Amino acid sequence: LTAEAVRAVIPRRSGRLLAVFPRLLTRWETTSSIPEAGEGQIRLTDSCVQRLLEITEGSEFLRLQVEGGGCSGFQYKFSLDTVINPDDRVFEQGGARVVVDSDSLAFVKGAQVDFSQELIRSSFQVLNNPQAQQGCSCGSSFSVKV
Amino acid sequence: VSKRKLQPTRAALTLTPSAVNKIKQLLKDKPEHVGLKVGVRTRGCNGLSYSLEYTKTKGDSDEEVIQDGVRVFIEKKAQLTLLGTEMDYVEDKLSSEFVFNNPNIKGTCGCGESFHV
Numbered sequence: 001l002t003a004e005a006v007r008a009v010i011p012r013r014s015g016r017l018l019a020v021f022p023r024l025l026t027r028w029e030t031t032s033s034i035p036e037a038g039e040g041q042i043r044l045t046d047s048c049v050q051r052l053l054e055i056t057e058g059s060e061f062l063r064l065q066v067e068g069g070g071c072s073g074f075q076y077k078f079s080l081d082t083v084i085n086p087d088d089r090v091f092e093q094g095g096a097r098v099v100v101d102s103d104s105l106a107f108v109k110g111a112q113v114d115f116s117q118e119l120i121r122s123s124f125q126v127l128n129n130p131q132a133q134q135g136c137s138c139g140s141s142f143s144v145k146v
Numbered sequence: 147v148s149k150r151k152l153q154p155t156r157a158a159l160t161l162t163p164s165a166v167n168k169i170k171q172l173l174k175d176k177p178e179h180v181g182l183k184v185g186v187r188t189r190g191c192n193g194l195s196y197s198l199e200y201t202k203t204k205g206d207s208d209e210e211v212i213q214d215g216v217r218v219f220i221e222k223k224a225q226l227t228l229l230g231t232e233m234d235y236v237e238d239k240l241s242s243e244f245v246f247n248n249p250n251i252k253g254t255c256g257c258g259e260s261f262h263v
Contacts, residue, residue: 055239078240119172119182120198123241 042100043112044093048124051115052096056080061090061097062124064113066104072143074107078124107131107144158225159184159211159218160232165244168235169216178202181217184233186224194227196246 042064044052052062063081066074084090087102098113111129116122132142161169169182183201186194204210207222220228231248 080239118198119200119244120196121241121243123243 040105040109042091042098042105042108042110044091044096044098045112045114045127046094047115047117048098048113049094049096051124052098053094056096058082061099062113064098064100064104064108064126066107070142074142074144076108076126076142157211157230158209158220159228161211161213161216161218162232162234163214164237165233165235166214166216168237168244169218172200173216176200180204181219183208183219183221184224184228185221186227196224196244198244 056062059082060080061082061084063079065077065079067077069075081099084099085101088099089102089105091098091100100108108126108129108131110131112127114125114127116125126142129142131144133145173179173181179200179202181201183199183205185197185199187197188194201219204219205221208219209222209225211218211220218233227250228246228248229250231246231250234245234247236243236245
């Protein structure tokens, strides 16, 4: 099963990716080693925490999802949310919260969420994703190690 | 409000009001810089990607755009691809960015940052 084969199967711009292909997650999970405690976590950089404290109101938090699409097969999607679902995982640091659903977590566990500020663009980014094999240079799309 | 003059050829680059305001805000704290410089570099999955930086001087081969009191310089290699482009600034809680609405682009990658002509 190559990355190209996966991209050929998974449609672009689909909604919840693994709702359509539930067995994909099972296959990838069984091949990974038993994770250490830290490996399942998502870390927030200081700039991410600071930005979230600035923009969130009340019980709002940052939701990170992985969906099919982008030039490398998968892409990150950020949104502000207030509802935590049963399959969500909450990662809190310094009062800021990032929530990931369990399907998406399989693709980003061990990664860092950052708020990157450049002259041309300021946005949330996923950095140092050990589940990602490669990404396009803007950082929003990635392919998965198989 | 005065109408925009019709021009027989495309302007090198036009700025939306939100882009003008953002550039003014950025330069306000940096009096030694006279404007922003737009470049283009080879990267990204579709070949080309814009870059943006502060600049203190106009380069010899730069093209200069002055609009509503702000200056934008265009590097030589970016001038051809940028011809006729509108530079906008789009902002929301999660992100903010300069956006180039370029009629010359034939294709972009999904996130829009990378393009080919």
